[in-house]
Structure formats: C-alpha cells, structure tokens
Amino acid sequence: MRLRIAKKDTAGGYKAVLIRVGAVLVALVLSGLLMTAMGYNPISAFAAIIKGSFGSKRGLINTITVAIPLLVVALGLSISFSMRFWNIGGEGQLIMGAIFATFVAHNLPVNTPTPVYLITMAIASMIGGALFALIPGLFRAYSGTNETLFTLMLNYVAIKITVFLRLVLWKDPEAKGFPSIEAIPKIAHLPKVFGIHSGWIIALIATVLVYVFLKYTKRGYETRVVGESERTAHYAGINVRRVLISGVILSGGLVGLAGFVKLSGAAFTLSESIGGGNGFSAVIIAWLAQLNAPVMVIVALLFAAMEQGAMGMELALKIPASVADIIKGLILFTALASEFFIAYRVVIEPGPRQLQKQAQKEDQV
Amino acid sequence: MQPQNRTQPPAITMQGISKTFATVKANDQISFSVKAGEIHALLGENGSGKSTLMNILSGIYLPDSGEIDIHGERVIFRSPRDSMAQGIGMIHQHFKLVENLSALENIVAGTGHGLLLDRKAARDKVIALSEQFEMDIDPDRKIASMSVSEKQTVEILKVLYRGSQILILDEPTAVLTPQEITRLFHILHRMREIGQAVVFISHKLNEVLSLCDRVTVLRQGKTIGTVYTHQTTATELVEMMVGRAVDLAIERPAAVGSGQCLDVKNLTVKDHDGVARLNQVSFTLDHGEILGVAGLSGSGQKELCETIAGLCAPNGGSILFHDNQIIGKSPREIIRLGISMSFIPEDRLGMGLVASMDIADNIMLKDYAFHKGPFLNRKEARAKAKRIVEQLSINTPGIYHTVRKLSGGNIQKVILGREINLSPRLLITAYAVRGLDIHSSYTIYSLINEQKSKDVAVLFIGEDLDVLLELCDRILVLCNGQVTGIVNAKDVNKEQIGLMMAGETLTESEAV
Numbered sequence: 090m091r092l093r094i095a096k097k098d099t100a101g102g103y104k105a106v107l108i109r110v111g112a113v114l115v116a117l118v119l120s121g122l123l124m125t126a127m128g129y130n131p132i133s134a135f136a137a138i139i140k141g142s143f144g145s146k147r148g149l150i151n152t153i154t155v156a157i158p159l160l161v162v163a164l165g166l167s168i169s170f171s172m173r174f175w176n177i178g179g180e181g182q183l184i185m186g187a188i189f190a191t192f193v194a195h196n197l198p199v200n201t202p203t204p205v206y207l208i209t210m211a212i213a214s215m216i217g218g219a220l221f222a223l224i225p226g227l228f229r230a231y232s233g234t235n236e237t238l239f240t241l242m243l244n245y246v247a248i249k250i251t252v253f254l255r256l257v258l259w260k261d262p263e264a265k266g267f268p269s270i271e272a273i274p275k276i277a278h279l280p281k282v283f284g285i286h287s288g289w290i291i292a293l294i295a296t297v298l299v300y301v302f303l304k305y306t307k308r309g310y311e312t313r314v315v316g317e318s319e320r321t322a323h324y325a326g327i328n329v330r331r332v333l334i335s336g337v338i339l340s341g342g343l344v345g346l347a348g349f350v351k352l353s354g355a356a357f358t359l360s361e362s363i364g365g366g367n368g369f370s371a372v373i374i375a376w377l378a379q380l381n382a383p384v385m386v387i388v389a390l391l392f393a394a395m396e397q398g399a400m401g402m403e404l405a406l407k408i409p410a411s412v413a414d415i416i417k418g419l420i421l422f423t424a425l426a427s428e429f430f431i432a433y434r435v436v437i438e439p440g441p442r443q444l445q446k447q448a449q450k451e452d453q454v
Numbered sequence: 455m456q457p458q459n460r461t462q463p464p465a466i467t468m469q470g471i472s473k474t475f476a477t478v479k480a481n482d483q484i485s486f487s488v489k490a491g492e493i494h495a496l497l498g499e500n501g502s503g504k505s506t507l508m509n510i511l512s513g514i515y516l517p518d519s520g521e522i523d524i525h526g527e528r529v530i531f532r533s534p535r536d537s538m539a540q541g542i543g544m545i546h547q548h549f550k551l552v553e554n555l556s557a558l559e560n561i562v563a564g565t566g567h568g569l570l571l572d573r574k575a576a577r578d579k580v581i582a583l584s585e586q587f588e589m590d591i592d593p594d595r596k597i598a599s600m601s602v603s604e605k606q607t608v609e610i611l612k613v614l615y616r617g618s619q620i621l622i623l624d625e626p627t628a629v630l631t632p633q634e635i636t637r638l639f640h641i642l643h644r645m646r647e648i649g650q651a652v653v654f655i656s657h658k659l660n661e662v663l664s665l666c667d668r669v670t671v672l673r674q675g676k677t678i679g680t681v682y683t684h685q686t687t688a689t690e691l692v693e694m695m696v697g698r699a700v701d702l703a704i705e706r707p708a709a710v711g712s713g714q715c716l717d718v719k720n721l722t723v724k725d726h727d728g729v730a731r732l733n734q735v736s737f738t739l740d741h742g743e744i745l746g747v748a749g750l751s752g753s754g755q756k757e758l759c760e761t762i763a764g765l766c767a768p769n770g771g772s773i774l775f776h777d778n779q780i781i782g783k784s785p786r787e788i789i790r791l792g793i794s795m796s797f798i799p800e801d802r803l804g805m806g807l808v809a810s811m812d813i814a815d816n817i818m819l820k821d822y823a824f825h826k827g828p829f830l831n832r833k834e835a836r837a838k839a840k841r842i843v844e845q846l847s848i849n850t851p852g853i854y855h856t857v858r859k860l861s862g863g864n865i866q867k868v869i870l871g872r873e874i875n876l877s878p879r880l881l882i883t884a885y886a887v888r889g890l891d892i893h894s895s896y897t898i899y900s901l902i903n904e905q906k907s908k909d910v911a912v913l914f915i916g917e918d919l920d921v922l923l924e925l926c927d928r929i930l931v932l933c934n935g936q937v938t939g940i941v942n943a944k945d946v947n948k949e950q951i952g953l954m955m956a957g958e959t960l961t962e963s964e965a966v
Contacts, residue, residue, distance in 0.1 A: 306828050313811070314819070320805045323765055324797070325819045326785035 105431045112427035116419040123415060129408050138413065141401015142394035148401065150285050154355055156393035157288040158183070158347045162371035163389060164292075164299045165218070165343030167380045171303055172316040172336050174229065178240030180368025181247035182218040182341045184361070186348025188251065189217030191259075191359040194273035194352075206276050211291075211349050218345015219338045221247065226337030230330045244368065251361040259359075272358045279354040286354035293386075295343060300382035302339075312336050344368070373417075377424050392417065463526030465490040465620050465651035466511065471520035473506055480506040481517070482675040488620070490525070491649040493642055495662040495683075498672035499695055499891035500862060504655055507672070508622055511653075512544045513537030524620070543613030544622040549605050551597045558593035561612045583614050587644045602750065603634040610641065621645065622653040627661055628917065629751055632952030639665050657892075659688040660920065671695055696892055704899050704924040706943075707907060711742025714776075715880055715911035716762070721771035721781075723757045723935075731757040733935045735771070741879070744902065744912040746926030746943065748919060748951055754935035755915045756800060759882050762913070763797040764788050775880070786823070793880075796873035798866075800884040800915075806869045809858040813850060814839040816857050817872050842871035846897070863894035870901060881905050884915040899925055919948045933957045 121131035142152045162179045169176035190210040197206055225239035254270060261271040279286040303309040311332045315322045322329050356363050374392055378384035399413030466488040473481040481503045488494040498504045509515045513531035522529050524540045531537045551560050562576045580593045589607050597605060613621060627635045642652055656662055662669055663683050670680040671694040678694045692700050716739040723732040732754045739745045747755055760766035762773060764785045773781040778791050788795060799805040807816050818835035825831040839853040846867040850860055857868055887895040906912055916922045922929055923943050931939045931954035938954040
C-alpha cells in the first residue's frame with residue numbers, strides 16, 4: 090500500500106468551509122491532549138476560556154476591546170497582502186500612528202471641540218502609519234528591495250523611537266521614578282458607545298470600506314492584478330508603481346489608525362508596548378480570513394476571545410495563560426494544513442508488492 | 455510458462471493500461487506495442503492520454519491496471535529508476551541539463567558508482583557513441599554555449615550512454631529549424647538501423663508520416679488504432695485523432711486592406727547585458743494583411759511584440775502607427791492616442807490573464823479603466839463575458855469560473871475573445887495555437903482570418919512553418935534579432951524559410 094497526493098479538480102463551496110472548521114476542531118483536540126498531558130482538565134479549561142471571554146458582560150466588553158485594534162491592523166495589512174507586498178511591519182506602523190496621535194493630543198489647544206480633536210488625531214495617526222509604510226514601499230517600487238525584512242526591521246526602529254521619546258524628548262517631568270510619557274488629556278479619549286469605546290464603529294466602517302475597495306473599485310482591482318502578476322498588470326496598462334505606492338499608503342494608514350484607536354480608546358498613554366504584538370497577530374488573522382474583510386471580523390474576535398479567556402482561565406484554574414498561545418499556534422498550524430487538504434487529496438493505492446502478487450495470481454490463472 | 459516466441463519479442467508491449475485521476479479516465483484499457491528497430495509515433499490531441507501513458511512507461515505513474523512487457527519480460531516500474539534500468543530513456547521537451555557543465559559532465563552525471571570518475575573511459579565511450587550515430591558533438595563544450603539542437607543531441611547521448619534501448623521523444627521538433635530536424639531524423643534512423651525502439655510524440659503530421667514506421671492514435675484515453683504510415687494519410691490520421699473528418703486546409707483570403715497600419719524602422723532593443731535582442735528591424739504591416747513572423751525561439755519575437763505593445767523599452771528606431779509615433783509609449787499612452795491594439799502574449803496565464811480571477815473579471819482587464827467613476831462596472835463585464843463565452847463556445851461551467859482551471863484551448867479563447875472584443879486595428883498574436891489541439895487551432899485560425907477580413911492588421915508570431923506558409927500573406931524571418939528576409943508566403947517553401955531562420959539572407963531576386 091502506498092499513499093499518493095493528487096490534485097483536486099473542484100475545491101470550493103461548503104466542503105472547503107467544512108475542512109477549515111474541521112481544522113479548528115483538530116487544533117482544539119490537539120491542545121486538549123496537550124493540556125491533559127500537562128495535568129489539566131481540558132474541558133474545564135475550555136469552559137473557562139469561553140466563560141472568561143463571552144461569559145460575562147465585563148468579559149465580552151474586554152474581548153471586543155482587544156479585538157478592535159487587531160481587526161483594524163488586519164484590514165490594513167490585507168491591502169498590502171492582496172498586492173503581495175509582504176508587510177510584516179504592522180507593529181511599527183501602529184506605534185508610529187500612536188506617536189503621531191500623541192503628538193497631536195498634547196499640542197492642540199485645550200478648547201478645541203472634541204470631534205475636531207479626535208479627527209485631527211485620527212488623521213495624524215494615519216499619516217504616521219502611512220509614512221512608515223511608505224519607506225519600504227518606495228524602496229520596493231523603485232529598486233525592488235525585499236519588503237519583508239525591511240518592514241520587519243522597521244518595527245524595532247519604531248519601538249526604539251518610542252523608548253527615546255519616553256526617556257528623553259517627551260519625558261513627563263511629573264512622573265517620579267519611572268520615566269514615562271504623559272497620558273493624553275481626557276478630551277482626547279474616544280467616547281463610549283454601548284459601554285465600549287467607539288473604536289468598534291471605526292473598525293466596522295473600515296471593514297466595509299476595505300471590502301468595497303478590494304472588490305468593487307478600479308484601484309482595488311488593480312491592486313489584486315498587481316498582486317497576481319506584475320507582468321499582467323503592466324500588460325493591462327496598469328502603472329504598477331503608482332498602485333504599489335498608493336496601496337502601501339492605504340495599508341499603512343489604516344494600521345496607523347489602529348494606533349490612534351488603541352491610544353484613545355484603551356491605553357491613553359504612549360509606550361513602546363502599545364503595539365502589544367497586534368501587528369504580528371494581525372498577519373495571522375488576515376491570512377486565516379483569506380484576506381476577506383468580513384471574515385476578519387470573526388477571526389479577530391476569536392483571537393481576542395482566546396486572549397481574554399486565557400486570563401480568566403489563569404485566574405480560575407491556575408492554568409498559565411500562555412496555554413492560549415499554544416492553542417492559537419495549533420489553530421494556525423492546522424489551518425495552514427487544511428489549505429493543503431482543500432487543494433489536494435491523498436489517495437491510497439496498491440503498492441508494487443500488491444501489484445506483483447496480483448500479477449502473479451493472474452498469471453497462474 | 456509462456457510459449458517460446460519464434461520471432462523477437464516487441465521492445466515494448468503495454469496491454470490493458472488504465473489510469474484514473476479523480477474522475478477522469480486518463481488511460482482506459484490502452485494497448486500499445488513497439489517493435490525493436492522501429493520508429494513509432496504516438497499521436498493524439500491534448501488530453502488524449504499520451505503523456506499519462508508515457509509517464510507510466512517511464513515509471514512516474516503506476517497504472518491502476520494493465521501489464522507492461524519490455525523485450526518480452528514482465529516488468530513493474532516503481533520509479534523512474536526502474537524504468538531506466540530496463541533501458542528506457544525519455545527526452546523531455548524541457549531539457550534537464552546543467553548549463554555550466556560540459557557535455558561530457560552532463561552525460562556521465564549520476565552514472566558512476568564509486569567516488570572517482572574514469573574520465574578517459576567515459577570520454578572514449580561518448581566519442582564512440584557520437585561517431586556511431588553521426589552526431590557532431592564536442593564533449594568538452596559547455597552546455598551554455600550550445601544551441602537548442604545541440605543540447606537536444608546531448609540529451610539523446612546521455613540516454614544512449616546509459617545503455618538505453620528504447621527512446622521516447624516528447625515533441626522533439628518543436629524547437630528546431632527544418633535543417634536541424636533533418637539532422638535529428640538522421641540520428642533516429644541510425645538508431646532504428648541498430649535495432650533500437652523509438653517512440654516519437656508529435657503534433658506535426660507531416661513529420662510523423664515521413665519519419666515513422668507505424669502510428670498509434672489515442673483519443674480520450676483509448677487506443678483508436680495502430681496503422682502503418684505508408685498505408686495512411688494525414689487526413690485519415692486527423693480523423694482518427696478527432697473522431698470526424700477535419701478540413702486541414704487553412705484558408706487564405708486575398709488581402710484587401712485599406713492601406714498601411716504599421717511602419718517599423720530600425721528598431722533596436724537591448725537586454726540588461728547590452729546584447730541586442732532586436733537589431734535594426736524594419737518592416738511594414740498593412741491593414742487586412744497577416745504578416746507572419748518565423749524564427750527559432752528566442753530570436754527576438756518576444757521583444758518585437760512587447761516593444762510594439764509598449765511593454766518593453768527600445769534602444770532605438772521608430773514605430774509609426776498610421777502617423778503616430780508610438781515607440782517608447784506605455785500601453786495606456788498608446789490607448790490615449792486613440793490607437794486600438796490587441797496583443798495576445800505568449801505567456802497566457804502569467805501575462806495575458808489574471809490566473810486566479812474568474813472569466814468575467816479577466817474580460818474587463820483591458821477596459822476597466824474606462825468604466826465611469828471609481829467603481830468597476832461589473833454588469834457590463836458580465837454581459838461581455840457571457841457573449842464571448844457563447845460566441846467562441848468556450849467550454850466552462852460559467853463566467854465565474856477561475857481561468858486557471860480552464861483547459862489550454864479555452865484559456866486561449868478567453869484572451870482572444872477579450873482582445874477581439876476591443877475591435878482592434880492591429881492584432882498581435884504570439885504562438886496563438888501553442889499547446890492547442892487540432893480543432894481549437896483551426897478555430898483560432900479562422901478567428902484570425904475573420905479579423906483580417908475586418909481590415910485588421912495582424913502580426914502572427916508562429917512556430918509551425920506549414921501553418922505560417924498557409925495562413926500568412928507575408929512572412930518575416932528573424933534570426934538573432936535580425937531580419938533575414940521578408941517574403942511572400944506563396945513564393946517560398948519550408949526549406950528557404952529554414953535557411954533564413956538559420957541566418958542566411960535571401961538574395962534580392964528571391965525575396966519579393
């Protein structure tokens with residue numbers, strides 16, 4: 090007996106969805122086994138995760154709050170990814186957005202009306218994120234530089250800039266002992282709607298806009314053509330450079346906006362940890378959602394729930410919250426594997442020995 | 455015990471071979487037999503099961519059922535290694551040679567058992583072989599410096615060196631000039647004389663009829679029959695392949711155009727290394743005319759098309775479209791000049807289409823920019839896609855089907871349909887029928903003729919000289935980026951074109 094891998098001719102529709110859901114289930118079973126091996130009861134652990142994330146109003150609000158920046162960053166990155174611009178610099182672009190927004194927050198006159206205050210901050214954050222994405226974008230467009238490493242390294246640049254601001258330039262003189270940046274004024278806080286900061290409205294609007302952009306606009310179409318093949322884009326008369334650069338600006342701008350949302354909605358103080366790994370988690374979210382904006386909403390919520398629920402689990406059962414990271418990793422792993430099973434299938438066929446036996450039998454007959 | 459054969463057993467006997475992929479029966483009870491000392495053609499349209507059958511013979515696939523005997527002995531091939539051990543050698547369309555090694559090194563690579571190589575013995579053997587088969591190969595030359603035909607000879611030597619008794623050639627003539635083809639046939643004749651078996655896979659019926667002893671025709675995974683070439687005709691073979699009679703004549707309506715469309719003068723294009731890919735190319739193209747371009751692959755055809763279409767920056771010369779200078783202009787700029795030009799590139803999925811998008815989204819690739827406002831007008835594109843699918847009878851489940859999943863012929867029809875739909879004044883097609891079966895090819899020819907009758911100027915880059923001679927009004931021959939002749943298709947024969955492809959220019963009196 091031997092196994093052979095064959096390409097599937099039709100892969101799509103509900104079967105593909107079933108395979109993907111199956112992948113998540115496999116991941117949960119695997120992490121259950123792992124927890125059992127570590128001496129924990131997986132069922133109660135999962136129950137604690139669900140209870141911690143969706144079980145109470147408090148938990149639910151926290152989950153959504155965590156999900157908002159994840160979603161916005163993933164949306165931004167998906168524009169880059171759909172033109173095969175491997176933007177791994179979400180973290181840095183988010184921080185840059187937050188830095189720009191902080192600068193505005195501390196420098197606008199106090200009597201500015203709140204909406205103007207917030208909108209100016211939002212615009213500033215988008216400019217910050219866009220500029221930071223534009224640097225590798227220009228290099229890629231004009232000299233073909235590899236953007237993956239470039240964007241990745243810029244994350245650390247952004248982090249160090251923040252450290253510099255905190256220690257030197259923007260050091261709050263009133264903070265004694267631990268050097269920190271002054272919190273943004275009350276007026277710069279996002280108002281709450283239904284008990285959650287209004288970043289969720291921004292995130293949902295962004296979802297719709299990104300979806301419409303990629304699917305229904307000419308520029309979105311061009312973006313996808315460039316992603317598929319620059320030669321085809323060139324052939325169709327598309328100005329590849331212009332598409333690449335405008336796409337990167339849009340992508341970085343959106344990620345920068347997440348920095349504003351995080352700052353004005355939840356953190357209120359700029360620090361190098363404001364990114365909190367969102368820029369990296371969002372890469373996974375965008376991919377798991379297959380760059381489909383509405384699906385990203387769900388995936389971002391699940392990721393946030395995992396994070397939020399893990400804390401509940403730690404409190405209730407003393408299971409370390411990092412177990413949730415293992416589960417996340419396993420889900421990513423099985424999800425990637427499921428793509429393989431969507432495109433291919435494994436065929437079991439008789440091996441040479443069986444064939445030989447068969448042939449011998451037939452010869453005897 | 456099998457009865458003792460009085461005569462020599464056939465070199466290959468494949469019986470009842472079946473192989474199913476998913477739901478497709480690629481091979482369905484195929485029988486195929488080749489004698490020693492015979493050149494045997496394997497003929498069939500795309501998807502008829504030729505490649506599957508040969509992949510089974512070379513050990514790449516295991517058949518679902520069926521038996522293979524090599525020289526009368528039952529064999530089961532588990533891997534290509536097993537097949538090679540039985541003396542079966544396959545020459546693929548794409549050569550598997552290491553460019554910066556010499557011919558000798560390529561030939562002996564992978565044959566030694568010890569660490570050290572007996573270079574002298576290997577060399578002697580290679581030289582003996584190339585003398586025996588009258589091949590003209592210097593074993594010490596680097597592959598990189600060899601022509602396509604020489605590389606092919608090295609591939610054949612490599613297989614012979616390993617003691618192969620059975621040679622499978624997959625479309626070996628697609629890349630050769632007529633003269634090189636003659637040389638290849640000579641080598642194959644020598645092999646036949648010493649009792650080797652040769653399986654020759656080709657689309658070109660003339661070659662099959664002149665070279666081979668017998669032909670086996672496959673259709674839809676089944677053996678249709680095996681015939682002697684001296685007892686059959688091209689028309690009969692096509693009927694076996696397609697399943698019904700096909701008129702093999704290509705029409706050539708008289709060129710009645712409305713004057714000159716394109717005037718190219720001294721066009722020069724250099725690549726990154728400064729090597730001229732096109733050197734002082736000049737020609738004119740009229741409306742209502744098909745100008746064929748012949749030449750070995752890589753003689754500058756790609757650069758010629760792409761420069762005219764505005765995809766490739768030239769280093770000198772002029773291209774006048776009517777009275778507009780379009781040299782160095784981008785595709786968008788050319789359109790803005792009000793010039794309607796269609797280009798069907800060689801690389802269909804990598805350049806002409808967006809492989810992962812559906813038919814409708816691909817149909818709008820050329821004209822979405824003219825949709826009003828910032829949004830796409832999908833409604834219009836859908837209607838167009840539906841019309842094109844219907845008009846060209848594209849075989850697809852629907853207009854939302856991803857183009858990557860279509861067959862080669864249908865992919866080509868999608869591009870052609872889209873490009874013709876733009877009502878071009880100039881149509882450039884590069885290898886429009888490459889990889890297409892006979893039926894699709896003839897559909898494409900008649901579509902091109904239809905454009906000609908609509909006063910469109912057509913630049914037809916081709917590789918099958920028979921087709922070029924029949925379809926085109928004039929033929930431009932390229933060799934190493936230079937024009938070696940522009941001739942009336944009616945006044946030349948294949949040999950003359952072949953000489954020009956190899957670099958000889960026709961004298962003034964011969965060129966009309």
